[in-house]
Amino acid sequence: MRPLEECKIGIAGLGLMGGAIAVALRETCGIASENLFACDKDSETLKTAQNTGLISQGFEPERAGEMLCSCDVVFLCLNPSAIISFLKKWESSFKSGSIVTDIAGTKGSIAACAENIRKDIDFIPGHPMAGAEKGGFENSRLCNFSGKNYILTPLSHNKPENIEFLKKLIYRMGFGRITEVTPAEHDRKIAFTSQLCHLIAAALIDCESDTAITRFGGGSFEDLTRIAMLNAPMWTEIFIENRDALLDRIEQFETSLDELKLLINSVKAEELEKKLESVRDRRIQMSS
Amino acid sequence: MRPLEECKIGIAGLGLMGGAIAVALRETCGIASENLFACDKDSETLKTAQNTGLISQGFEPERAGEMLCSCDVVFLCLNPSAIISFLKKWESSFKSGSIVTDIAGTKGSIAACAENIRKDIDFIPGHPMAGAEKGGFENSRLCNFSGKNYILTPLSHNKPENIEFLKKLIYRMGFGRITEVTPAEHDRKIAFTSQLCHLIAAALIDCESDTAITRFGGGSFEDLTRIAMLNAPMWTEIFIENRDALLDRIEQFETSLDELKLLINSVKAEELEKKLESVRDRRIQMSS
Numbered sequence: 001m002r003p004l005e006e007c008k009i010g011i012a013g014l015g016l017m018g019g020a021i022a023v024a025l026r027e028t029c030g031i032a033s034e035n036l037f038a039c040d041k042d043s044e045t046l047k048t049a050q051n052t053g054l055i056s057q058g059f060e061p062e063r064a065g066e067m068l069c070s071c072d073v074v075f076l077c078l079n080p081s082a083i084i085s086f087l088k089k090w091e092s093s094f095k096s097g098s099i100v101t102d103i104a105g106t107k108g109s110i111a112a113c114a115e116n117i118r119k120d121i122d123f124i125p126g127h128p129m130a131g132a133e134k135g136g137f138e139n140s141r142l143c144n145f146s147g148k149n150y151i152l153t154p155l156s157h158n159k160p161e162n163i164e165f166l167k168k169l170i171y172r173m174g175f176g177r178i179t180e181v182t183p184a185e186h187d188r189k190i191a192f193t194s195q196l197c198h199l200i201a202a203a204l205i206d207c208e209s210d211t212a213i214t215r216f217g218g219g220s221f222e223d224l225t226r227i228a229m230l231n232a233p234m235w236t237e238i239f240i241e242n243r244d245a246l247l248d249r250i251e252q253f254e255t256s257l258d259e260l261k262l263l264i265n266s267v268k269a270e271e272l273e274k275k276l277e278s279v280r281d282r283r284i285q286m287s288s
Numbered sequence: 289m290r291p292l293e294e295c296k297i298g299i300a301g302l303g304l305m306g307g308a309i310a311v312a313l314r315e316t317c318g319i320a321s322e323n324l325f326a327c328d329k330d331s332e333t334l335k336t337a338q339n340t341g342l343i344s345q346g347f348e349p350e351r352a353g354e355m356l357c358s359c360d361v362v363f364l365c366l367n368p369s370a371i372i373s374f375l376k377k378w379e380s381s382f383k384s385g386s387i388v389t390d391i392a393g394t395k396g397s398i399a400a401c402a403e404n405i406r407k408d409i410d411f412i413p414g415h416p417m418a419g420a421e422k423g424g425f426e427n428s429r430l431c432n433f434s435g436k437n438y439i440l441t442p443l444s445h446n447k448p449e450n451i452e453f454l455k456k457l458i459y460r461m462g463f464g465r466i467t468e469v470t471p472a473e474h475d476r477k478i479a480f481t482s483q484l485c486h487l488i489a490a491a492l493i494d495c496e497s498d499t500a501i502t503r504f505g506g507g508s509f510e511d512l513t514r515i516a517m518l519n520a521p522m523w524t525e526i527f528i529e530n531r532d533a534l535l536d537r538i539e540q541f542e543t544s545l546d547e548l549k550l551l552i553n554s555v556k557a558e559e560l561e562k563k564l565e566s567v568r569d570r571r572i573q574m575s576s
Contacts, residue, residue, distance in 0.1 A: 129504070149504065151504065177503065186504075192496055192501065192504075193504045193506065194506055194509070197492070197508040197512045198508060199545070199548055202564060206566075206570075207540040208480055211573040213481060213574060214574050214575070215437060216480075216481045218436065218437060219436075223512065224489070226511060228567050229568050229572055230568055232564035232565040236560045240557055247553055256494040257488070257538070257542070260490060269524050269528055273524040275494070279493045280518055285499040
């Protein structure tokens with residue numbers, strides 16, 4: 001791979017995360033705008049990105065191939081199913097030797113798909129753990145990458161030097177920690193830290209119809225439900241795609257909640273306090 | 289009631305909230321330290337508060353009566369059961385005509401107790417909705433009152449001018465909104481916005497033993513579980529004290545979660561997306 005400064009980088013999908021990656025590449029990594037390209041179905045977004053000097057050229061979806069054939073690095077910043085369709089449709093257009101990565105919140109089916117594409121494209125699946133509750137390109141600057149987690153699920157045939165190249169780029173974008181795991185392990189862990197949390201937030205809002213309830217908020221309700229302002233099509237895909245791992249996690253959570261409920265219902269104060277102490281201790285350990 | 293500047297104010301319990309109220313009275317309301325008093329079982333805390341000019345005098349628990357007899361306004365900043373014990377024990381010591389309020393997260397039994405105390409003490413139950421995940425006097429400055437909610441559950445015999453006096457004082461401490469409801473209504477609402485949220489956070493931590501899980505965190509897990517670092521004795525009391533309202537809320541939440549789980553399990557993408565859209569819309573309405 002040529003030096004980063006000389007790489008041409010393409011972003012497929014200038015939504016919240018695609019936009020945030022473009023901003024980080026330009027402003028944090030110092031990539032020249034002449035080396036940055038994007039394709040998106042929204043021509044206004046492409047115009048804005050070009051007029052503000054974020055990218056040098058925008059491509060409408062049907063012209064994605066023209067972008068891909070010249071790019072050394074490509075970020076696929078689409079919904080999970082769209083990433084797979086995009087890979088299949090444009091497989092022949094990627095530049096030989098290019099590094100391709102994605103941002104999807106589930107990795108199993110994308111990794112399986114990537115195992116079967118052209119061997120001269122190095123697809124390294126990834127997941128930047130840095131969203132924002134408001135979606136869309138216009139909110140890209142709400143994504144703060146500084147110090148955040150990034151998960152990579154490298155495939156057995158990925159070239160070590162390409163993984164290293166991508167990791168350096170990720171750190172240069174501001175991320176603080178990269179964890180490498182298998183796609184299956186990613187999906188099990190993320191089912192808990194991300195999907196279950198979003199589902200709980202959704203259930204909390206679903207079970208309360210009083211929109212003036214925020215008069216009684218002291219921070220915890222707001223913290224637990226901020227992510228309920230979710231991108232419904234994307235999360236529908238993610239929940240269903242990763243449903244096996246997610247359903248396991250929901251059941252584990254329900255078991256714990258039921259146990260706490262039982263202690264409360266049966267007024268077992270001593271056991272409840274002991275349980276809450278252990279929760280507190282574990283959460284403190286998790287912080288470090 | 290005499291002008292605020294001339295009032296002597298006593299704080300029973302210099303923990304996180306008692307300390308934060310003392311700081312707000314001194315620094316935001318400009319109450320002179322010579323007019324501020326506190327009692328607490330921790331003599332070190334009292335010394336620190338006195339030496340730093342936060343209060344003029346500290347009283348050990350058995351000397352609380354000496355403080356109460358001279359105070360025009362008293363804040364009871366103890367755990368719910370301790371507030372009731374304190375009221376019963378020291379009822380005869382309060383100054384005639386004084387305004388007394390508390391900070392407990394459940395109001396039913398405290399309001400019931402306050403209905404039966406001396407009629408020349410005006411007890412106005414309250415609940416400042418501004419905690420912090422770390423407890424204790426030493427973390428008092430982590431409580432930020434600015435713009436936060438405060439709930440009052442006035443009793444039928446409270447004097448209107450005393451309620452107005454207390455409300456002015458609360459706004460001067462920095463709170464942004466005061467809502468007046470019955471104790472029962474408070475307990476139903478808070479069971480949802482506060483207690484259920486804390487219980488969910490506890491259940492989330494309880495069902496995950498991997499303390500390195502934070503490598504996979506992207507903000508939502510952190511947001512949902514920050515409050516799991518809870519004060520176990522206090523929350524045990526609150527959960528059990530308000531168990532009827534809380535158990536109702538848990539069941540409503542479980543019903544919503546089960547409904548979402550069923551849609552995921554049966555791969556009903558269209559219905560799931562519709563449900564998530566309605567959740568998103570409702571959460572946005574709640575923000576305004």
